Amino acid sequence: MAGTRLGKNAIALTGLAIIAFYIAVIIVALFWLPYDPVAMSPAHMLEAPSIKTGHLFGTDEFGRDILSRIMQGCSVSLIISISATLMGAVIGTLMGIWAGFLGGKWDQFIMRIADILFSFPSLLLAIFIMGILGEKTYNVIIAIGIVYIPQFARVSRGAIITLKSSEFVRAAFSNGAGRSYVLFKHLLPNIMMPLIVQVSLSLSVAILLESALSFLGLGIQPPYPSWGNMLSSARKFMMLAPWTAIYPGIAISFLVLGFNLLGDGLRDILDPRLRNVK
Amino acid sequence: MKGNPAALRGVPNSLINILALGLIMGRYIVRRLLSLIPVLLGVSIIVFFLVRLIPGSSLQMYLGTQVETTPEQMVELKRIFGEDKPVPVLYIEWLGRVLRGDFGYSLRTSRPILPDILQRLPLSIEITIIALILALAIGIPLGILSAIKQHPLTDVLIRVGGLLGLSLPQFWLASLMVIAFSNFRGWIPMGNYVGFFSAPLQNIRMLFFPSLAIGIGLAAVIMRYTRNSMLEVLQMDYIRTAKAKGLKKKVVIVRHALRNAILPVITVAGFNTGYLLGGAIVIEEVFALPGMGRLALYAIYQRDYPLIQGIILLIAAMFVLVNLVTDLIYAAVDPRIRLDDGAR
Amino acid sequence: MKQRGDVILSVKNLKTYFDTEYGIVKAVDDISFDVRRGEVLGIVGESGSGKSVTNLSLLRLVPTPPGRIAGGQIFFEGKNLLEGDEEDIRLIRGGNISMIFQDPMTSLNPLLRISLQIAEALQLHHGLSKKEAVAKAVELLKAIGIPDAESRAHDYPHQFSGGMRQRVMIAMAISCSPDILIADEPTTALDVTIQAQILDLIKGLSDKNTMSVILITHDLGVVAGICDSVCVMYAGRIVEKAGVDELFSDPKHPYTIGLLDSIPRIDAAGRQRLYSIPGAPPNLVNLPAGCPFYPRCEKGMDVCTKAFPPETSFGATGSGAAGGATRSVRCWLHAEGSHDAR
Numbered sequence A: 001m002a003g004t005r006l007g008k009n010a011i012a013l014t015g016l017a018i019i020a021f022y023i024a025v026i027i028v029a030l031f032w033l034p035y036d037p038v039a040m041s042p043a044h045m046l047e048a049p050s051i052k053t054g055h056l057f058g059t060d061e062f063g064r065d066i067l068s069r070i071m072q073g074c075s076v077s078l079i080i081s082i083s084a085t086l087m088g089a090v091i092g093t094l095m096g097i098w099a100g101f102l103g104g105k106w107d108q109f110i111m112r113i114a115d116i117l118f119s120f121p122s123l124l125l126a127i128f129i130m131g132i133l134g135e136k137t138y139n140v141i142i143a144i145g146i147v148y149i150p151q152f153a154r155v156s157r158g159a160i161i162t163l164k165s166s167e168f169v170r171a172a173f174s175n176g177a178g179r180s181y182v183l184f185k186h187l188l189p190n191i192m193m194p195l196i197v198q199v200s201l202s203l204s205v206a207i208l209l210e211s212a213l214s215f216l217g218l219g220i221q222p223p224y225p226s227w228g229n230m231l232s233s234a235r236k237f238m239m240l241a242p243w244t245a246i247y248p249g250i251a252i253s254f255l256v257l258g259f260n261l262l263g264d265g266l267r268d269i270l271d272p273r274l275r276n277v278k
Numbered sequence B: 001m002k003g004n005p006a007a008l009r010g011v012p013n014s015l016i017n018i019l020a021l022g023l024i025m026g027r028y029i030v031r032r033l034l035s036l037i038p039v040l041l042g043v044s045i046i047v048f049f050l051v052r053l054i055p056g057s058s059l060q061m062y063l064g065t066q067v068e069t070t071p072e073q074m075v076e077l078k079r080i081f082g083e084d085k086p087v088p089v090l091y092i093e094w095l096g097r098v099l100r101g102d103f104g105y106s107l108r109t110s111r112p113i114l115p116d117i118l119q120r121l122p123l124s125i126e127i128t129i130i131a132l133i134l135a136l137a138i139g140i141p142l143g144i145l146s147a148i149k150q151h152p153l154t155d156v157l158i159r160v161g162g163l164l165g166l167s168l169p170q171f172w173l174a175s176l177m178v179i180a181f182s183n184f185r186g187w188i189p190m191g192n193y194v195g196f197f198s199a200p201l202q203n204i205r206m207l208f209f210p211s212l213a214i215g216i217g218l219a220a221v222i223m224r225y226t227r228n229s230m231l232e233v234l235q236m237d238y239i240r241t242a243k244a245k246g247l248k249k250k251v252v253i254v255r256h257a258l259r260n261a262i263l264p265v266i267t268v269a270g271f272n273t274g275y276l277l278g279g280a281i282v283i284e285e286v287f288a289l290p291g292m293g294r295l296a297l298y299a300i301y302q303r304d305y306p307l308i309q310g311i312i313l314l315i316a317a318m319f320v321l322v323n324l325v326t327d328l329i330y331a332a333v334d335p336r337i338r339l340d341d342g343a344r
Numbered sequence C: 001m002k003q004r005g006d007v008i009l010s011v012k013n014l015k016t017y018f019d020t021e022y023g024i025v026k027a028v029d030d031i032s033f034d035v036r037r038g039e040v041l042g043i044v045g046e047s048g049s050g051k052s053v054t055n056l057s058l059l060r061l062v063p064t065p066p067g068r069i070a071g072g073q074i075f076f077e078g079k080n081l082l083e084g085d086e087e088d089i090r091l092i093r094g095g096n097i098s099m100i101f102q103d104p105m106t107s108l109n110p111l112l113r114i115s116l117q118i119a120e121a122l123q124l125h126h127g128l129s130k131k132e133a134v135a136k137a138v139e140l141l142k143a144i145g146i147p148d149a150e151s152r153a154h155d156y157p158h159q160f161s162g163g164m165r166q167r168v169m170i171a172m173a174i175s176c177s178p179d180i181l182i183a184d185e186p187t188t189a190l191d192v193t194i195q196a197q198i199l200d201l202i203k204g205l206s207d208k209n210t211m212s213v214i215l216i217t218h219d220l221g222v223v224a225g226i227c228d229s230v231c232v233m234y235a236g237r238i239v240e241k242a243g244v245d246e247l248f249s250d251p252k253h254p255y256t257i258g259l260l261d262s263i264p265r266i267d268a269a270g271r272q273r274l275y276s277i278p279g280a281p282p283n284l285v286n287l288p289a290g291c292p293f294y295p296r297c298e299k300g301m302d303v304c305t306k307a308f309p310p311e312t313s314f315g316a317t318g319s320g321a322a323g324g325a326t327r328s329v330r331c332w333l334h335a336e337g338s339h340d341a342r
Helices: A005-031 A066-102 A104-118 A122-133 A137-164 A167-174 A179-215 A227-237 A243-277 B013-051 B059-063 B071-081 B087-099 B113-148 B152-167 B170-181 B200-234 B237-244 B249-279 B281-286 B292-301 B305-333 B335-341 C051-058 C086-092 C114-126 C130-144 C162-174 C192-209 C220-226 C244-249 C254-262
Strands: C007-020 C023-036 C040-044 C067-076 C097-100 C180-184 C212-217 C229-234 C237-243
Touching: A005 A066, A005 A243, A066 A104, A066 A137, A066 A179, A066 A227, A066 A243, A104 A137, A104 B013, A122 A137, A122 A179, A122 B013, A122 B249, A122 B281, A122 B292, A122 B305, A137 A179, A167 A179, A179 A227, A179 A243, A179 B170, A179 B281, A227 A243, A227 B170, A243 B152, A243 B170, B013 B087, B013 B305, B087 B305, B113 B152, B113 B200, B113 B249, B113 B292, B113 B305, B152 B200, B170 B200, B170 B281, B200 B249, B200 B281, B237 B249, B237 C097, B249 B292, B249 B305, B281 B292, B292 B305, C007 C051, C023 C040, C023 C051, C023 C067, C023 C212, C023 C229, C023 C237, C040 C051, C040 C192, C040 C220, C051 C067, C051 C180, C051 C212, C097 C162, C114 C130, C114 C162, C130 C162, C162 C180, C162 C192, C180 C192, C192 C212, C192 C220, C212 C220, C220 C244, C229 C244, C229 C254, C237 C244, C237 C254
Parallel strands: C040 C212, C040 C229, C097 C180, C180 C212
Antiparallel strands: C007 C023, C007 C067, C229 C237
16 A cells, blocks of 8 residues: 555655644644633633533643643644754754765764764653753753754764765766865755655654653643643543543644654655665 | 684584684674773763753752851862862762772762662663563564565554554553553552562563553564565565575565564664663653662752762663674674674 | 477466556567477567566566566466466476576575575475485585585675676576576676676586576577577567577567677678667557567568567478477568568
8 A cells, every 4th residue: 555656645644734733733822722721720620521611621630721731732842842853953964964974083083972972862861961951941952952963963974975975976076066065065955855754753752752851840841831741740640530641642642643654654755766766 | 714624524513603603703792892982981971071060969059058067078078079179080080980880979868879770770671671572572573464465454554553652652651551550459560669589470560561661662663673674675686586496485584584684673672772771761750660760860850960970871881782782693693794804 | 208309388478567657567468489398598688678577477476566477378397387376386486497587696695504595495395304405505516616615505695706606596596406497697797707607507507407498688699609599579579589590690570680780790890880779678568559669670661550460480490409499580571461572
């Protein structure tokens, strides 16, 4: 099924559709939310989801509407994940292409740094950096961004090394092009595609990392809603009010699924073409 | 390995192979170990210096404004907090102590760090092993099934399942498990952990769900790698050759395809295993298990920087070591790599 | 008694199509030919002519999907290979009919020792135990010209050079004494000097063991070297069949003539331009009716656009090592009734 062109596009498109849905939610949330996400209403605490009360996903331990909180948390999560991934992508790619292009000592040096960063389990590294920087929102971006640097460095370095010895590179040099020129005008566009795939896949993990950090209390601080910290506070009441734990989790999973589908679909579309290039 | 010397003729071939393998691998192992040292050194430097940046880890913060100290106590405190000498010197001293096995003392508990960490090691290792076994047992067969595409529906279902497995946050899975299975006493650990050697059955029962929560994500990764690898391998010419010999389909898939396809899976499984040793933080937190990840987390919460230094260094070192072992396993399985060391 | 010269494989009206997103590709479109015991049959054509697909079809190794055998029969020892299930054809593969491929590097499993890869077939088809099979494998390697066979047998494919690897493939293929060896461009990936050795090896084996060989190639030099008879393929069809001497001395189909003309000649006078057949091989997806060679043919006629020419035989001739080789061509130039005497 997914072997056909249509099939491959279908996967990517489904992913794209899911992401578009979330973006739509964000836009809507800018103007309208069913309830005020931070307004506490002790009288209505831990109410089960029902259409009658208007709380489609129920309320949490402070009487706040869960659906509204999920909607609001959406924007923060997405913004953080996208910024962090982009930061990691830009820095990592720059490192990687210089390493791959220059080779030799530079290669060794840059990749050593990447290796060192790589020897920490991602979550641990992120927690560590948050510990150093302090629990501000923008620090989450930096922390996750740093975690991603080695990944992008490796991918871009690998791609550059493969392409370095291609004919068109030699042709460009023999026409008198300078090193920077060849690097940015020729090589970079050609490694865009694997990088885009990597970005899409990294976005999915970034969201998981951000929610894990929030879950542990190191990310978005309450009362501002983040899916992660919603799950964290839900732990105390899970048994009585499972909806407090279920819906935020679904929100996370579905978005991550969207990015995974997109990344997978893109990779499927690219791969056969990559093979034909040989 | 061209031709056995006369002295070795008569010794069974398999034995010779193992001995030769050991010799060659020995060289390879040493080389790889040596290349690890700069990385570990780099890790230790980064950890040491960065920890110094953690707000609240300095002596002033510790004391606050209210506490009065005598000059002698001040000197002693400064020594303990490492504020009596320039940082690079402190680093060298610390490194020296670490290499001798002395990781210092926790600021909070005043207990020696290394024994505390080591006490938690078995739990982390156990979870990692169980999760790995589960993941391999689920992931590899599903990956193969999906790749050989007997029924297109199976393929789709497995792939979707794989993507789902990747998308679910571990801590959410863990929470759901707690909700769903809280009635199964003895299956959900809540701070009542027992060691493996004291009560094996209870221990495994208790670690099952935490390991499963981790294992599902890992199974998804392994399934996808197995599937992709098998798909690539099945296109290879030597599979066509194997079929042209008239071999049974099962033989072709297992002896020829799987053997080759498993290589990248080894790498990926190894990498993730290393990750798990220190990365199971949230799982340990949700299930209240006294593992190393949780220790690291609380060390960071509490700004207990000698502990932070020690545990992060150790976790990173284990990660790197596991990767080394993975590489060795890979080299043992793939003759092209190991014979590359000029043994021809 | 099985005689050299008897027909052992008979392909009739074989059609192999591929369903692609661009349409149906008729890779092999209604071909028929016979293979005689002990003869070396060459199948010549450009890339895309369908020669490799023909091979794969004989052993039902065409990847299905997207390929499928759309019609025809393949008779071997009285049975139609295209009927019967996977089990039946499995026994034939490697046992009665074996195949070697173009690129020996990728055609051998990099993780298994050579001895085991050869032994596999022996264990399967001749029921040998592992020990016996490995011993036989070593013997085969010796016979095939691998120096120091006893220890080299336990090496891995990447430890051999290209020529050696191809010898290993050959050893693997002949291990069960097959009646037919199919060699798909066995020398294309090798150095010229090694090519000659491998071809001699194949010819020698054919003579010694009365083994038929179907040799696929695009190189007429190879054909001239060891083949007894030849089929020329173009766009999925056989356009000419002949004994090797006849083909070179008296080619009948314009395509064959073009191929022969394209060979640079040492005795060419002065600075002659290298001849090449004008045009390009056709797109196999939407072939127009009529002869597929028409667009490139110097002698094209009106009738060539209407229908594919029927087979015109020229009677049994006694050329080649195997007597009774067919001589036929599919060209309107030679069809009865539309003679245009050359």
